[in-house]
Amino acid sequence: MSTTDIEARPKQKAEREEGTRPGAYFMPLVDIYETPDELVLVADMPGVPRENVQVHLDGDTLTVEGRPSAGEYEGLKPIHVEYGVGGFYRRFTLGETIDRAGIKAVVKNGVLTLHLPKAERARARRIEVQAA
């Protein structure tokens, strides 16, 4: 096996409406998976502390946003720059009805994990077919 499985990929600028705060926004890379009970979204947001993460669910539109901690790159004079510094922003349309009260978000080592439990009526149910 080679010593490198993952290569750094350039960050993609996020498409978003003009914000009130200046600064660049990038699209976080995500994994999304679905189990019978929930949708789980995992987003890479390096440099973003827990208190700077915002998650909004408006209808079926889920918005994930994060800002890096202020001062992390402040006052530095770059010699060599490979990655853009800024916030993260991405919007998704959910195909499932989510139980809002049960949403759980965890941030660790710059990774946001979002558990979105499906609403009771959206869960797959097995229906017994009765003999007449």
Place this chain on the structure above:
Amino acid sequence: MVKAELPGIEPGDVELTVQDKTIVLRGERRLAETVQNGAYHRRERGEGRFRRVVRLPGPTEGEPQARFRDGVLTVTLPKASEARPRRVTVHSE
């Protein structure tokens, strides 16, 4: 100072070597959750081992400091005294 974005990596999974003007950064990203009872809709985050060699612009000396916060690694290397600018006092004659 060298900064690297390493989201989702435990500090213990990063190995840092400093030699002369070269930093070698290697490690592994293990994605904790493997889904047994489900299906992926999107899979963009990479997993596995990585290695990067960074050439520094000048010599360093002393003990480098490494700090890991919110998925960003910051390595601070003190410049060697010969690489630091020196202020020269101008004397009048």
